[in-house]
Ligand SMILES: NC(=O)c1ccc[n+]([C@@H]2O[C@H](COP(=O)([O-])OP(=O)(O)OC[C@H]3O[C@@H](n4cnc5c(N)ncnc54)[C@H](O)[C@@H]3O)[C@@H](O)[C@H]2O)c1
């Protein structure tokens with residue numbers, strides 16, 4: 404029994420639903436809306452069979468449907484790959500009444516959203532997330548983007564999808580490490596806004612990481628509800644939306660320093676511990692809440708430490724975070740569960756002290772600031 408689909412509405416530059424359930428691909432064509440003649444499906448090789456099945460269904464319905472196979476994971480989020488997609492759209496004569504569909508993980512949906520945002524200054528995009536992380540976070544909310552040599556997501560646009568189809572059945576083939584990485588963003592939603600998420604994970608960490616389990620479905624629904632609520636109030640990240648960036652200042656720095664060989668979710672896991680430690684060292688957060696981060700993330704198999712000899716490069720990367728204003732670094736922290744705060748321009752000694760708290764020690768690598 405898989406039960407009926409759940410629909411969570413986002414009200415941003417347009418109103419759209421995130422549909423969570425099973426066997427949802429049949430809902431794609433109606434979502435495309437009136438007047439669409441051509442559809443470009445962006446998908447990595449791992450989703451080639453799914454993309455081809457969708458293409459054939461669309462062709463049978465009378466659409467001109469094309470597939471652009473894009474590189475896997477973070478390799479897709481480059482200006483070169485975006486330019487390749489623009490070339491496909493141009494060659495096929497895509498107009499403003501045509502549409503793009505992203506089928507894959509967050510890297511693919513970030514790219515598909517960006518290509519749709521920029522082609523003819525904006526065409527419709529439907530997101531079909533196939534990783535846990537993309538279902539609960541990347542495909543929802545309209546943040547799109549690519550990386551540059553200087554850092555993560557430095558070029559992008561806010562461009563809302565016309566719909567999101569989160570088919571939980573796709574998680575059955577997702578490698579376990581990728582599923583667990585997605586749980587880091589779910590746990591983030593727990594710490595910033597929905598403590599029930601934390602209770603559920605603490606009660607059943609194994610079920611939380613099991614595709615098809617009722618616990619995982621409830622976690623997906625709760626995390627999407629958090630994101631939908633925040634994005635509906637502040638699409639363009641003028642204020643409230645920054646809370647979704649909890650853990651990300653440090654996480655994006657790790658990803659860049661590691662040349663994107665770390666999964667985003669794994670980096671967010673360490674990043675949340677770093678930013679919780681920063682809040683504790685600033686006198687804003689109790690130690691037991693920091694300990695709760697470590698316990699929950701570790702129970703899921705997520706990392707809570709990072710090598711101790713990368714401080715200058717991490718600091719340089721953090722200076723390019725989009726929350727930075729001039730020379731002032733800005734972080735999202737907590738003053739309790741469900742009570743996010745901003746930490747602006749912290750003393751450099753606190754930054755390095757927090758780094759020492761997440762650094763691997765002699766057993767796992769030297770702490771060398
Ligand atoms: N725009 C946003 O708001 C937002 C939010 C969170 C994360 N992100 C971005 O999302 C990206 C991370 O996304 P991710 O964790 O989904 O990683 P990913 O897109 O790299 O996908 C992880 C791996 O899973 C494979 N895969 C995808 N679906 C599969 C399936 N059903 N079965 C088997 N393999 C499958 C992919 O090919 C890839 O190798 C990062 O670039 C991050 O910056 C964006």
Ligand SMILES: O=C(O)C(=O)C[C@@H](O)[C@H](O)[C@H](O)COP(=O)(O)O
Pocket residue numbers: 540544546555556588640644645647648651725
């Ligand atoms: O939706 C948001 O807003 C987020 O910050 C969600 C994050 O999980 C996501 O990784 C996002 O892409 C980070 O955005 P950035 O603005 O720091 O690049």
Ligand SMILES: [Zn+2]
Pocket residue numbers: 540588651667671
């Ligand atoms: Zn993220």
